[in-house]
Amino acid sequence: MGEGLDGPVELLLVTSRETKRWVLPKGNRIxxxxxxxxxxxxxxxxxxxxxxxxxxxxxxYRYRKRLESGAALLVDVEVFPFAVxxxxxxxxxxxxxxxxxxxxxxxxxxxxxxxxxxxxxxxRATEFGGMTGHKALRGGVKSVKEGLRMFHWFQSLLxxxxxFFALFEAHxxxxxxxxxxxxxxxxxxxxxxxHIREIHEREEExxxxxxxxxxxxxxxxxxxxxRGAIVSLISSMDDAIDEMQKTxxxxxxxxxxxxxxxxxxxxxxxxxxxxxxxxxxxxxRNIHANAARLHELTGRLVRLEGQADxxxxxxxxxxxKRHGGxxxxxFIIALELYDHLERVVDxxxxxxxxxxxxxxxxx
Numbered sequence: 001m002g003e004g005l006d007g008p009v010e011l012l013l014v015t016s017r018e019t020k021r022w023v024l025p026k027g028n029r030i031x032x033x034x035x036x037x038x039x040x041x042x043x044x045x046x047x048x049x050x051x052x053x054x055x056x057x058x059x060x061y062r063y064r065k066r067l068e069s070g071a072a073l074l075v076d077v078e079v080f081p082f083a084v085x086x087x088x089x090x091x092x093x094x095x096x097x098x099x100x101x102x103x104x105x106x107x108x109x110x111x112x113x114x115x116x117x118x119x120x121x122x123x124r125a126t127e128f129g130g131m132t133g134h135k136a137l138r139g140g141v142k143s144v145k146e147g148l149r150m151f152h153w154f155q156s157l158l159x160x161x162x163x164f165f166a167l168f169e170a171h172x173x174x175x176x177x178x179x180x181x182x183x184x185x186x187x188x189x190x191x192x193x194x195h196i197r198e199i200h201e202r203e204e205e206x207x208x209x210x211x212x213x214x215x216x217x218x219x220x221x222x223x224x225x226x227r228g229a230i231v232s233l234i235s236s237m238d239d240a241i242d243e244m245q246k247t248x249x250x251x252x253x254x255x256x257x258x259x260x261x262x263x264x265x266x267x268x269x270x271x272x273x274x275x276x277x278x279x280x281x282x283x284x285r286n287i288h289a290n291a292a293r294l295h296e297l298t299g300r301l302v303r304l305e306g307q308a309d310x311x312x313x314x315x316x317x318x319x320x321k322r323h324g325g326x327x328x329x330x331f332i333i334a335l336e337l338y339d340h341l342e343r344v345v346d347x348x349x350x351x352x353x354x355x356x357x358x359x360x361x362x363x
Contacts, residue, residue: 009275011107011120012084014047014097018066022100022110026077036268037261039080047099048091052183052268054081056300056307058123061115079119083271085184164216164224165285171209171237172274172281178202178244179274182344183267185248186259196248203245210238225358233354237277240347244270247340254333262315266341269308273348276301280355291363294355301352308345312338 013022025046030038040053057078065075102110108120178199185195213234217227224230250256280297283290315338323331 009123010101010103011123012047012049012099012101013107013110014099017093017096020098021112022102022107024077024079024111024116035078036080036265039078040082043082044088045092046097048088048094049082049084049099050086050088050187051082051084052187052264052271054083054268054272054304055265055311056080056269056272056304059115059119061113061119063113063116077116079116081123081268081272081275083180083183083268085180085187164213164230165282167209167213167216168234168237168284169278169281171206171213171234172278174202174206174209175237175241176274176278178206178241179267179270179344182244182247183264183271185251186264186267188257188259192251192257196252199244199248203241206238206241210234225362229354229358229361233351233358236347236350236354240344240351243340243344243347247337247344250333250336250340256333256337259337260315260318260334262311262318263337263341265311266308266315266338266345269304269311270341270344270348273301273304273345276304277348277351284355284358287359288363291359294359294363298352298356298359301348305345305349308342312342 012025014025015021016023025039025043027038027042027046029035030041033041034055035057036053036055040051043049043051043053057080060076060078062074062076064072066072104120104123108117111117111120181195181198181202185192185199213230217223217230225233276297280294283294283297287294316335319331319334319338323334
């Protein structure tokens with residue numbers, strides 16, 4: 001797509017109770033809850049949605065709030081990425097608000113605060129069109145293979161370079177879908193087996209794309225980047241979804257049904273990492289023109305990895321205090337799951353480093 005905002009991501013807005021203008025679900029800090037957990041609670045109460053909240057804020061904006069006393073005071077609002085996994089039919093403020101999904105361009109136009117408009121414009125996921133992922137992956141592994149036959153046909157017309165960009169983007173879509181399934185899995189509930197199955201299927205799709213990249217590298221006379229860089233990039237992406245599958249396998253093997261908040265927080269970071277990568281990969285098609293934006297996206301991926309490390313440490317400490325004295329097996333299981341989740345984020349950082357290297361070499 002071009003520089004427009006419309007893409008596969010939509011934003012959920014609600015109306016304010018008094019003026020009925022479109023706003024993000026928000027509220028005051030809640031005692032005993034971290035800021036991102038408080039944001040999730042407000043999303044549940046005001047919009048009736050459940051999901052994964054990334055602990056790292058996107059940014060902040062300021063608006064003037066009118067209080068019951070009549071005073072109008074400036075309020076600073078932190079905005080957290082929130083991936084919706086369930087919409088409730090009923091919720092506490094249903095009678096007081098309307099909720100609606102907006103394409104990003106329309107959401108930016110609907111809100112009043114200029115800083116919030118800018119945040120929404122920055123939350124742009126590059127559209128995956130044509131053969132770049134959506135069509136190739138909708139039908140599962142069979143559809144991926146059919147799409148790869150089309151890749152072969154295109155490559156017969158352009159034998160010197162292959163269709164590496166479309167393959168990168170197709171693999172990126174498996175990471176986005178796998179991360180979403182992982183976040184839903186860690187919420188527990190009766191559909192856990194379905195989420196485990198989806199992660200497994202996404203990993204198989206990713207393997208199909210990875211094999212095609214490696215075959216294309218071998219038979220292409222010219223490639224858009226150094227062959228070693230292409231292999232390193234697709235391998236680091238494949239490592240990320242492999243770790244997602246290992247997490248799901250551990251959950252199934254040990255029959256885990258309840259998860260610490262820290263595990264859910266790392267899963268939310270994985271979801272946001274997938275979103276950032278999904279925007280970054282199509283920009284590689286014109287790496288020189290997109291160097292600045294690629295640097296912004298990879299910088300955020302690196303920062304998310306640092307935050308995941310902190311959450312990983314806090315989660316292990318909590319698990320040790322809870323299980324270390326009397327239930328060693330429970331602690332060992334928690335340790336394994338935490339380690340797999342942390343490695344998923346580590347692999348996203350590896351992908352970011354590979355993209356940074358491409359920018360340095362080619363931009």
